[in-house]
Amino acid sequence: MRAVTTTAPGGPENLSLIETVENPPSAGEVQIRTVASGVNPADLLQRAGLYPPPPGASDLLGLELSGIVHDVGSGVTDVAVGDRVCALVDGGAYAELVNAPAAQVIHVPGGLELRDAAAVPEAACTAWSNLVDVAGLTAGMTVLIHGGSGGVGSMAVQIAHALNAFVISTAGGPERCEQVRALGADVVVDHRSESFVDVVLEVTGGRGVDVVLDVVGAAYLAENVRALATNGHLVVIGMQKGRRAELDLGVLLTKRASVTGTTLRSRPAGEKATIVDGVRRHVLPLITDGRVRPVVDTIYPFSEARQAHERLAAGGVLGKILLTP
Numbered sequence: 001m002r003a004v005t006t007t008a009p010g011g012p013e014n015l016s017l018i019e020t021v022e023n024p025p026s027a028g029e030v031q032i033r034t035v036a037s038g039v040n041p042a043d044l045l046q047r048a049g050l051y052p053p054p055p056g057a058s059d060l061l062g063l064e065l066s067g068i069v070h071d072v073g074s075g076v077t078d079v080a081v082g083d084r085v086c087a088l089v090d091g092g093a094y095a096e097l098v099n100a101p102a103a104q105v106i107h108v109p110g111g112l113e114l115r116d117a118a119a120v121p122e123a124a125c126t127a128w129s130n131l132v133d134v135a136g137l138t139a140g141m142t143v144l145i146h147g148g149s150g151g152v153g154s155m156a157v158q159i160a161h162a163l164n165a166f167v168i169s170t171a172g173g174p175e176r177c178e179q180v181r182a183l184g185a186d187v188v189v190d191h192r193s194e195s196f197v198d199v200v201l202e203v204t205g206g207r208g209v210d211v212v213l214d215v216v217g218a219a220y221l222a223e224n225v226r227a228l229a230t231n232g233h234l235v236v237i238g239m240q241k242g243r244r245a246e247l248d249l250g251v252l253l254t255k256r257a258s259v260t261g262t263t264l265r266s267r268p269a270g271e272k273a274t275i276v277d278g279v280r281r282h283v284l285p286l287i288t289d290g291r292v293r294p295v296v297d298t299i300y301p302f303s304e305a306r307q308a309h310e311r312l313a314a315g316g317v318l319g320k321i322l323l324t325p
């Protein structure tokens with residue numbers, strides 16, 4: 001089978017399409033013939049040698065895919081050959097045939113194009129688990145979602161809107177702000193020209209937000225805590241602008257607020273299965289009834305994985321980039 005891999009850690013020029021052996025699915029696994037693979041910032045870090053795959057994961061890049069079930073390992077009962085699925089994997093999604101744990105496979109609803117479903121697993125699992133399981137977002141709460149224009153953010157804004165939360169989001173530039181508003185954000189702050197804390201405090205009458213979902217990291221830590229309401233939760237999932245920052249514990253204590261950091265990839269299989277199940281039960285119905293849709297920016301063939309990585313690194317992508325075999 002063909003797969004995209006790195007010849008050596010480095011830039012996108014090190015990506016190449018190779019012929020490699022396919023492995024049959026092990027017990028509890030589903031083998032999927034890939035229709036599309038999602039491209040994530042983690043893939044760019046792994047390619048550069050900065051984010052090694054967890055023990056036991058494929059060396060090939062790729063954390064999510066969609067396709068048709070080609071084979072199933074022993075013990076798999078709820079997924080059958082020929083099913084339309086998408087899946088979250090620990091690695092190896094940039095390949096024509098991918099083995100995924102059955103517990104991390106999601107059936108794709110009829111109304112969603114199978115190719116676009118490759119944009120669902122990573123974003124939906126990250127958005128759902130952090131907004132709802134970690135931060136406890138429910139109807140009527142106010143949430144600040146940074147980067148509503150990104151792969152995770154575009155999904156998070158739609159999910160939070162569908163949950164009937166009041167959604168404030170950030171994006172870079174007027175056009176992207178308009179696009180995020182169209183996804184369901186009530187207020188969008190242009191982070192290039194406005195202070196998100198000022199806007200949050202203004203639109204909440206000085207109260208702040210119940211939840212912040214942050215993809216920026218150190219550069220926003222102090223302002224994110226300032227933007228929190230009493231008993232608010234800040235969940236940091238990205239470190240695009242640094243990993244070290246000073247935290248004023250006085251502000252945190254006075255607000256009785258919490259700061260949590262999470263990563264999806266490093267979670268044990270059991271936790272991933274629980275998150276995927278939450279997405280199946282709560283996000284899939286929203287996709288089925290059209291309230292949430294994966295946002296796909298550009299689709300490249302496997303042979304142009306280099307261009308896909310260059311495009312994601314350059315910024316300005318709305319939602320996700322996909323690769324197709």
Ligand SMILES: NC(=O)c1ccc[n+]([C@@H]2O[C@H](COP(=O)([O-])OP(=O)(O)OC[C@H]3O[C@@H](n4cnc5c(N)ncnc54)[C@H](OP(=O)(O)O)[C@@H]3O)[C@@H](O)[C@H]2O)c1
Nearest residue numbers: 041126147149150151152171172191215237238262263264
């Ligand atoms: N912890 C986890 O489990 C987990 C899972 C998935 C992803 N992540 C991480 O989360 C981050 C986002 O992932 P992604 O897939 O959404 O990436 P992406 O599609 O590349 O999106 C990046 C987003 O960050 C926004 N951004 C950049 N600088 C910003 C700033 N100063 N203020 C506000 N927003 C800013 C961008 O907005 P504009 O382009 O509009 O400026 C864009 O929406 C990455 O760092 C990724 O590694 C973590």
